Amino acid sequence: MTRRRYRPDASGRLHLVLVPLAALWLVPIVMTLGLSLLPRSNPKTTALGLLPESPSLSNYVEIWQGNPILGHLLNSVIISVPSIALTILFGSMSAFALARLRVPLKAVIFGALTLALILPMSSIIVSTFKILQSLGLYNNLLGLVLVYTALGLPFAVIIIRTAFLAIPNETYEAALIDGANRWTIYWKLYLPLARPALSVVVIWQLMMTWNDFLLPLVTLSDNALKPLTLVPLAYRGTFLSQPGALFAILVLISVPIVAVFLAVQRYLVNGLAGAVK
């Protein structure tokens, strides 16, 4: 490895730069956590407005009791989890076909897929709204799942295909000669090997499904169906008088996705690099 060759004092100097930079980067996060502890009884802050004068957990209790938070949280899960599963499944299937099978019009399909990468959500929102309405999926979480899956597929296909291509072609041919059919090869051989790439897709798709608010804003009219991200916007008026509760909700929105990120973090770099395990 080359790393031994770095001069020993270099990493000390590196920390000298990295620590202040990281601290600066963390300011918004620290403030979010700080203000989530800002009680209604004493809205005074200290430390440049980053921290409450008298921290208290009352906001977390309050939002839990005052709003159907658990329901909104569940809605977010019901949207994200199936969409991630479908994106992984359909995306890896397409990626397998595009990497290893003879596909008619391969270039056209690949080009078209990248088109979806370009497509802004706001451009398709009106038509999506109409399609979902005609399919009877307006005001329905399944509709959101399908749209997010469609929009997430291009990225999934590109990333997973790169990983599949890194698997030596001989493996594929050997398995074929051994009489394995293509579905078995895909499911038993390729999919497990692409695990780092799949973790990238999981995070990417979770970022889209968990964080988006435009699509639910437009296609869900029922308050009970709304995901967590719409809560701060929906109750903006109420929160004006109690910023502490608003920031507690923001923390609540962020905790699950940060947890998933920390769980898959060590796979991400290799997954993006197209490496296989």
Place this chain on the structure above:
Amino acid sequence: MRYRRQEAGTALLFLAPALVLFAAFVVYPIVYNVQASTLRWDGVNVGQFVGLGNYKELLEDPVFVTTLRNSAWWILLTIAPQAIIGFLLAVALNRRLRGRAVYRAIFFIPAILSPVVVGIVWQRILDPFNGVVASVGRLTGIDVLTQPWLSDPSTAIFAAIFVNVWMWTGFSMLFYLAGLQLIDTSVIEAARIDGATGLQLMARILWPLLRNTHLSLLLLGVIGSLKTFELVYVLTEGGPNHASEMLPTYTFKQAFQLQSVGYASTISVVLLVVAVVSSLSMVRAFGSGFLTGDET
């Protein structure tokens, strides 16, 4: 021959679910937009055909000019800083360093937060009364810091761009880290033996070898800039008085606040054309290898 046809059939089965979803939620919306862009339409009643009237109107719309200017600023002022800081962070955090996983997490976490969260948090940070920036300004006597960044038309777009850089720099870092994994360590080894300093190694060897990463980030950056909606919507709603308007926020306003679905579709079509043309010209200029992972 029979074998080949059978394989093509299997391939289509593998592709079928993706293609069906794709047709319904990507291809159809594009067709729909093109069609609706020729109508004067409120989205409910029967639309009135106006041909290219909406496009003519758009060209004369001063807000459209603002959105183009803002997109240009966004592209210029987000891609370069995100790439440079991201690259430096990646090089620093690619070596064996105490706490490097923690550093990586700190810089990447903003990218996975919801724009709703980021927007509301930064509204507070930039708030002229309660915000951190203004507090620093009052403490140090640098009065300029206490100005209303997001509600001043001359600074709103730049404040949003600044927040975007905070949010997405870690994403560039991750891409560069991935790119660095693909560089043959013997190249670095050889340069070291030839006496290259850290700085030379970075500028002359690592930076050029990461060409594909630069290009991917450039493409994603251009597309991302054109697509920017959520962050601006939460931070400023495109205001004040359209000063920080982007094409997608303007589309949204036209469609859902002003009920001009025809006009909104026109903006969408223009946005799509701009995005496709710029992506295609990049692919044409640099080859598509950086996107598909194929050798070019």
